[in-house]
Amino acid sequence: MLSEKTIEIVKSTVPVLEKHGEDITKHFYATMLKAHPELLNIFNHTNQKIGRQQSALANAVYAFAVHIDQLEKIIPDVKLIAHKHRSLGIKPEHYPIVGKYLIAAIKDVLKDAATDEIIQAWTEAYGVLADTFISIEKEMYEEAESKKGGWRDFKEFYVANKIKESEVITSFYIKPKDGSKVASFLPGQYISVRVKTPGSEYTQIRQYSLSDAPNGEYYRISVKREAEEHKPKGIVSNYLHDFVNEGDTIEVSVPAGDFVLNLDNKKPLVLISGGVGITPLMSMLKVASKEQPERDITFIHAARNGRYHALREEASSLGAKVLFCYSDPTEEDIAAQNFDKKGYITSEWLQEVIENKDADYYICGPVPFMKAVYQALVDIGVKEEAIHYEFFGPSMKL
Known part of the structure; x- marks a missing residue:
């Protein structure tokens, strides 16, 4: 004391x-x-x-x-x-x-x-x-x-499948090299991936949200290639995209994190993601759709356009009310009418599409996106304690 x-x-x-x-x-x-x-x-x-x-x-x-x-x-x-x-x-x-x-x-x-x-x-x-x-x-x-299937520190996994989901996001399906089952996790949690990149003296560790429901057999992470001109290049994300292929080995931690879906809450569920922020919310959507089929679920995802939109078909197949917002739709997107709003998510639009505001809200995406969505939700009368969010990287406050 x-x-x-x-x-x-x-x-x-x-x-x-x-x-x-x-x-x-x-x-x-x-x-x-x-x-x-x-x-x-x-x-x-x-x-x-x-x-x-x-x-x-x-x-x-x-x-x-x-x-x-x-x-x-x-x-x-x-x-x-x-x-x-x-x-x-x-x-x-x-x-x-x-x-x-x-x-x-x-x-x-x-x-x-x-x-x-x-x-x-x-x-x-x-x-x-x-x-x-x-x-x-x-x-x-x-x-x-x-815990069943658990381990201490890092464990070797191999890439069982590598699937390109969009122009910038690729999914990696990973399984333990020793053939064991994988530890379960809560929807919204992440794993740490440890790699040694070419030319680096030190190992690099990055945390990636698990983008699938728990299954006991594999983990899935859906990784965005960080390569925008105005941002530092993602050392690990580019390494995973360019050098890590099916059969290759990476080191992985047991899932962690407390940005998790509360399945005890029976209120309507609203999931709002931007870009690669879809990853933890996809896990939440899949689990909620399966375990709470009677629950009113709205899933809103914002992307640049269809070419940058990952996991679209998967999200659309789960029975929730699904809405897509494209800030810069392509001519193909417009012709196919495969989005619900052009531009950015606004409080006026949320007021229209969220039928019951007394819901449980989860948001994830780039920091400016989350700040805008958080404020938009507050503007339409959502209580701050009903809004849950997570940052990729060091903790911050909205």
């Missing part, structure tokens, strides 16, 4: 963290990874380059300081991060390393403002936070390993 004095000192640093948080986390990652380059086998290099990891950590540290006297309020966020840590292979021995360089970064960035009293308080506070993560992650590792 932290003393009242320690809590008071940590809370007093909240304004400073709000102003200098990202400077601290940038300095932290730079110094830690220089001293411990082996951790590059775990961290997403692209998120490091574009600053998303630094921003996510700064937000987490800030939230911890704000709620240090009511830590129960951040437990949901801790569990969200812990899921990712377990799927990446973060272990207890990593926490002292992180603590050492995080405290040093606070001291280096804040300079004289980081008094001995502040450094001591933050050292104690970090110890409590680290112990919380270690305890939660221990339970997650044990659960992953003990």
Whole structure:
């Protein structure tokens, strides 16, 4: 337990963290990874380059300081991060390393403002936070390993089938090399894929949502090739598309994540996806259609056009009310009338097509898409607690 004095000192640093948080986390990652380059086998290099990891950590540290006297309020966020840590292979021995360089970064960035009293308080506070993560992650590792078909850390899978779903999305059907059954999962969860790409000194780990219903035989991930000119090229996604073929081996973690479909909720279900955000929602759609055939389900997917639209036929075959929104339909799309709205999803359109607003909502897609859809749902009267969402990459808030 932290003393009242320690809590008071940590809370007093909240304004400073709000102003200098990202400077601290940038300095932290730079110094830690220089001293411990082996951790590059775990961290997403692209998120490091574009600053998303630094921003996510700064937000987490800030939230911890704000709620240090009511830590129960951040437990949901801790569990969200812990899921990712377990799927990446973060272990207890990593926490002292992180603590050492995080405290040093606070001291280096804040300079004289980081008094001995502040450094001591933050050292104690970090110890409590680290112990919380270690305890939660221990339970997650044990659960992953003990479940039927489960394992610890990473396991070799081979690609049983590789299917091109659209211009940019390809599905990989993967099975354990040892011939065992695969652990079950909850619709919406993801796996981590670990590969060694040509010319890279370190392994690369990426998390991909499972895009099929649990079946005990295989996992399916549907991967978008990240190759847009205005974005960093996806090292792993391009490697999977270009070099990983049927029969090849990749390493995989046990499914993780808490962005999952609540099958205890009997309200109408509305699933809204954009681009490759269709992947976790496809799993949700398939499971809900099978296990809750009486449930009112609306599935809305937004894509550039038919050439970029993955899993279209599969979604249309499951008995839900299915609507497609194309921002830039082709002449073929227009001639075939194979979409329901041209342009972007708007609150006015959602007002028309969602018959019962008192529903359970799940959204996934690019960040601008999710922000727009989230606001559109709020605008038509949907309560915020009814809207569930997940980001691909470090956690953020809409």
